[in-house]
Amino acid sequence: MRKILLLSISAFVLCALSACKKNKTEVTTSASTEIYFPSSNNKDWQTISPNSLGWDNSQLEQLYPYLTSKNTKAFIILKDGKIVVEKYFGTFTADSSWYWASAGKTLTAFMVGIAQKEGILNINNKTSDYLGNGWTNAPLAKENLITVRNQLTMTTGLDESQPIKDCTLPYCLNYKVDAGTRWYYFNSGYTLLDAVIEKASGTDYNTFCKTRLKDKIGMTGLWIKKQDSNNVFYSNAKSMARFGLLLLNKGVWDDTPILNDQDFYKSQINSSQNLNPAYGFLTWLNGKSKYILPGTPISYDGVLIPNAPLDMFSALGKDDQKIYVVPSQNLVIIRMGESAGDPYDTVSRFDNELWAQIKKVIKF
Numbered sequence: 001m002r003k004i005l006l007l008s009i010s011a012f013v014l015c016a017l018s019a020c021k022k023n024k025t026e027v028t029t030s031a032s033t034e035i036y037f038p039s040s041n042n043k044d045w046q047t048i049s050p051n052s053l054g055w056d057n058s059q060l061e062q063l064y065p066y067l068t069s070k071n072t073k074a075f076i077i078l079k080d081g082k083i084v085v086e087k088y089f090g091t092f093t094a095d096s097s098w099y100w101a102s103a104g105k106t107l108t109a110f111m112v113g114i115a116q117k118e119g120i121l122n123i124n125n126k127t128s129d130y131l132g133n134g135w136t137n138a139p140l141a142k143e144n145l146i147t148v149r150n151q152l153t154m155t156t157g158l159d160e161s162q163p164i165k166d167c168t169l170p171y172c173l174n175y176k177v178d179a180g181t182r183w184y185y186f187n188s189g190y191t192l193l194d195a196v197i198e199k200a201s202g203t204d205y206n207t208f209c210k211t212r213l214k215d216k217i218g219m220t221g222l223w224i225k226k227q228d229s230n231n232v233f234y235s236n237a238k239s240m241a242r243f244g245l246l247l248l249n250k251g252v253w254d255d256t257p258i259l260n261d262q263d264f265y266k267s268q269i270n271s272s273q274n275l276n277p278a279y280g281f282l283t284w285l286n287g288k289s290k291y292i293l294p295g296t297p298i299s300y301d302g303v304l305i306p307n308a309p310l311d312m313f314s315a316l317g318k319d320d321q322k323i324y325v326v327p328s329q330n331l332v333i334i335r336m337g338e339s340a341g342d343p344y345d346t347v348s349r350f351d352n353e354l355w356a357q358i359k360k361v362i363k364f
Contacts, residue, residue: 036082038081040217046083053079053084067087067089074087074088076238076332076334078241081248100317104233106282106323110268111197112148114258114259121148123148124149125148127192131192131199135173137171138158138175151196152281153183153272153281158176166191184292185293219242219243243323244332244333247269247325248327250262276299278291278303284315285312286303287310290302307355307356308324309326317346320350
């Protein structure tokens with residue numbers, strides 16, 4: 001088992017609106033911290049007690065019934081890479097598999113970064129370079145405005161009103177506005193990124209993920225695709241936690257770069273466009289001055305999850321599948337389960353409620 005000494009990712013601080021005209025994040029430097037990585041070829045994973053971290057054990061014990069009441073199946077907290085909390089509920093076990101839903105979008109963005117570093121695609125190229133002309137029902141001139149970057153940022157300009165929900169067939173993908181001029185959370189445009197990777201790499205998406213990522217960090221899991229529709233990743237909870245740890249350490253597993261492109265990584269976890277600054281490359285960002293939620297074009301003032309650390313970024317999926325990454329505290333928190341109460345695709349009231357409970361435990 002190897003460890004490395006690294007300077008943890010800088011904490012993001014939200015500018016006061018009076019101090020800056022644009023949505024920017026001030027970067028500060030935290031103390032150097034030793035990050036632990038579990039072996040990629042066995043199930044051993046070091047633990048650390050909440051008491052040794054100065055966490056409130058009584059509040060932690062109260063957190064568990066709350067999680068139970070919210071239909072949670074698995075809940076894991078990593079601190080500096082070590083397991084502080086690993087809890088399963090009901091019949092769910094460490095080996096049980098569950099869907100990531102839209103939390104898998106963040107995984108797909110990461111795979112696009114790997115593909116670009118390999119030189120087999122460029123996110124600034126038009127999507128039709130990989131899928132061919134006619135992959136949408138838009139006029140060709142409008143289709144050619146859509147780039148892989150637009151797919152990564154929910155700015156394809158395609159019409160979310162579809163004859164079949166989440167359909168990826170050309171007749172379902174109609175022009176609404178020019179690419180890059182409107183942010184709208186639209187599954188179909190994103191989903192075709194797996195086809196872009198397959199065309200660019202000449203291999204199927206599951207194989208690409210396995211050889212470039214999963215085998216290298218000890219993840220299990222599988223993409224399961226519904227014909228001409230969503231592609232959903234399923235795994236156990238610790239595999240989800242492994243991916244979160246990889247994100248925390250800037251795409252490097254121990255001393256092995258998995259995403260050897262820091263420019264792409266930084267783009268993934270920072271505002272990818274000005275329309276919705278709380279969105280990176282298929283990744284949700286806290287600490288921004290405004291945000292747009294799925295299902296609406298309305299921009300709301302304020303941070304996405306007020307109770308959470310401002311520098312947190314997240315992979316969020318339907319029915320409250322969560323990967324929270326907090327660089328300033330070297331924290332990774334994952335939650336799998338059924339809906340906690342709100343039928344939302346990604347961000348829900350549960351995020352802020354859960355962080356209110358977590359704050360009582362960690363006291364940040």
